[in-house]
Amino acid sequence: MLDFIKRLLIAGIMGVFITLLFLGGKTNAQMLEPDTAAEEWIWPTDGVVTDTFGTRNGSHYGIDIAAGLGTPVYSVDSGIVTKSYYSSSYGHVVFVKHHNNLETVYAHLNKRYVEVGHRVKKGESVGEMGNTGRSSGVHLHFEVHESEWTVNKKNALDPVEVLGDIELGESVQAFKQTAERSDALHASAKINTYDESEQNQYIVQKGDTLSYIAQKTNSTVQTLMKINSLTTDVIRPNQVLVIHSQ
Numbered sequence: 001m002l003d004f005i006k007r008l009l010i011a012g013i014m015g016v017f018i019t020l021l022f023l024g025g026k027t028n029a030q031m032l033e034p035d036t037a038a039e040e041w042i043w044p045t046d047g048v049v050t051d052t053f054g055t056r057n058g059s060h061y062g063i064d065i066a067a068g069l070g071t072p073v074y075s076v077d078s079g080i081v082t083k084s085y086y087s088s089s090y091g092h093v094v095f096v097k098h099h100n101n102l103e104t105v106y107a108h109l110n111k112r113y114v115e116v117g118h119r120v121k122k123g124e125s126v127g128e129m130g131n132t133g134r135s136s137g138v139h140l141h142f143e144v145h146e147s148e149w150t151v152n153k154k155n156a157l158d159p160v161e162v163l164g165d166i167e168l169g170e171s172v173q174a175f176k177q178t179a180e181r182s183d184a185l186h187a188s189a190k191i192n193t194y195d196e197s198e199q200n201q202y203i204v205q206k207g208d209t210l211s212y213i214a215q216k217t218n219s220t221v222q223t224l225m226k227i228n229s230l231t232t233d234v235i236r237p238n239q240v241l242v243i244h245s246q
């Protein structure tokens with residue numbers, strides 16, 4: 001009899017443990033609000049916002065960003081590629097699942113650079129902007145889904161909830177946040193004119209190298225790397241560099 005009670009007790013304790021584990025997991029998932037991701041995510045490409053979430057009678061479940069053919073498209077955060085294929089509607093498309101339980105979709109790509117299972121870093125290029133699938137004009141169609149993408153897109157979130165507010169026709173830059181942050185770190189009082197003055201900015205063109213830009217702007221590679229907080233001399237088209245005008 002005592003043995004029976006003992007077993008019952010053990011079963012009961014185990015039950016409590018399992019319940020706690022389950023609840024614990026659930027709480028973790030709920031803690032990951034889109035807001036917390038906002039500080040970490042970058043915009044998926046450089047370009048102009050040409051359509052927003054919820055348009056076309058609510059049937060547009062993403063945001064459109066237009067730029068030139070072949071403009072790099074970046075993963076907004078680190079994650080694992082869950083799909084990479086060609087669809088008649090999305091065209092060349094890449095899906096990335098992130099640690100915060102959100103899944104992002106990069107559609108109408110000209111080329112895909114990653115395959116399923118690939119671990120992407122934040123800012124890693126997953127492909128280049130294109131006009132494949134059901135698309136008119138070169139642009140990136142970008143979606144964010146809570147948990148996962150589904151056929152009826154019921155988990156879709158407005159990407160601006162995560163990336164911050166943006167107006168139609170406004171320009172976005174993938175690495176702007178990083179630049180602003182490093183500016184804030186380095187500059188404060190001394191060089192706060194950099195953001196305001198367009199003369200101090202240079203937009204990287206296709207084929208540019210840092211040494212070419214240095215020569216063109218009477219600067220040096222070292223100076224450009226330092227004021228832009230670059231860790232390597234690798235630059236990307238449409239990247240905005242701060243240039244010393246003096």
Ligand SMILES: [Zn+2]
Binds near residue numbers: 051060062142
């Ligand atoms: Zn779209």
